[in-house]
Amino acid sequence: MRQYVAPTVTVDGVVLRLLGEQLEVLLVRREQSPFKGEWALPGSYVSRSETTTQALQRTLHAKAGLDAQQLTFTEQLYTFDTPAMQDPRGHAVSVIYFVLGRGLQPAAGKGESPTFFPVDALPHLAYQHNDVVWHTLERLKGKITYTNIMFALLPSRFTFRQLQTGYQAILGRALDKRNFRKKILELHLIEPTASFDKKSAHRPARLYRFKKQSLESLTRNFD
Amino acid sequence: MRQYVAPTVTVDGVVLRLLGEQLEVLLVRREQSPFKGEWALPGSYVSRSETTTQALQRTLHAKAGLDAQQLTFTEQLYTFDTPAMQDPRGHAVSVIYFVLGRGLQPAAGKGESPTFFPVDALPHLAYQHNDVVWHTLERLKGKITYTNIMFALLPSRFTFRQLQTGYQAILGRALDKRNFRKKILELHLIEPTASFDKKSAHRPARLYRFKKQSLESLTRNFD
DNA sequence: ACAAAAGTGTTAAGAATACACCCATGT
């Protein structure tokens, strides 16, 4: 049998968080060639002794201090296949993951300045990472219509306003308050808790929680 | 920097054709270990000098005599990441592609007995390939509702009956003839040609063609 | 009493579904 030399395998993560009314993505400033000094998605090489998801966790921990427990959803997005001529590292196969978390904070003082940027105000990114982020956002827009994926972005208890704001941030458009409540309640995604959000100078809002803390497909679509 | 040994990279294809009222998938009988003698999706190793899509084309040509020109649609499906312990070859990263073609015929006499099997009557497959086929079919079901992907499975000119039969084979359920025509025409996916299918002992059916021979997203969903 | 956000129903338009008969051709 012919002898094959394997391409290099790398892994990158598109890590998203919801902060206020903004959806934000984690970037690092590269300290090594290629693209030294440019912003990029966090990533690294995958060695033979680890799976791509293990390599991803190792990378997010090393570069941004994020722990696997804080990451409430991980899904493979796409695998890029860079011909040797277009990548200074030679032929590389990059497996990209889509990662969501709740209230993520990058650890200060880590080497590559891990920073969350609002998705509608990204700097220029190394590789084709601007496109990768765009595709990720499209995927999230799709998934939000037929799954309970918002559970991965919101705190465990939240108000209807927070939920609607999250949907609006992801879909990029305003939703009607009454229709939104009606639709969400019909989907039986969430349930009321006994408590209220009392931290504001107005009528307290009831807190809700997701019934399931893992991905489920809806029987009917939202929207 | 730490030294990494790259995992092995392989590529596999889920090649589908529409024959009569059946959707069929291409399988080969493995001649090498692991899983020698079992049916599996056609695949092979990817070397550093080729991309995964090039490796896929090389494989489909070598194992089943299929030519890139006959393959009307190719899309990446998923990348499996087999930890070293579960795969006799050690840690392998397998990039799986979803491939559609029109009137595909595997070349007889090629080594690994390339054979199309109806998707609802598959033998047991090596690796996790039965699951892979299942996921592929779900993907196709999804895509058929919001794209013109049927163009890749039907001949360039076809009757409404062929079109409806194709949709039914993919969706796995019967559709109402009148509603189907109405819906398809509203989507402006296809256009009538001047000719008719005269090869039958009954009223000739008008032949239609797809307006676009490349993937397009529909503005409104089918179904 | 005022400011601020919470909470609540109805109507109209559009989309999806169910359903049965006549038409054109070959044998």
Added chain:
DNA sequence: ACATGGGTGTATTCTTAACACTTTTGT
């Protein structure tokens, strides 16, 4: 003339979208 699949329209149900006021709290 008959067998076979081709081709066509309407009525009903369900889903989506538009829209404004009252309630509850803190200051």
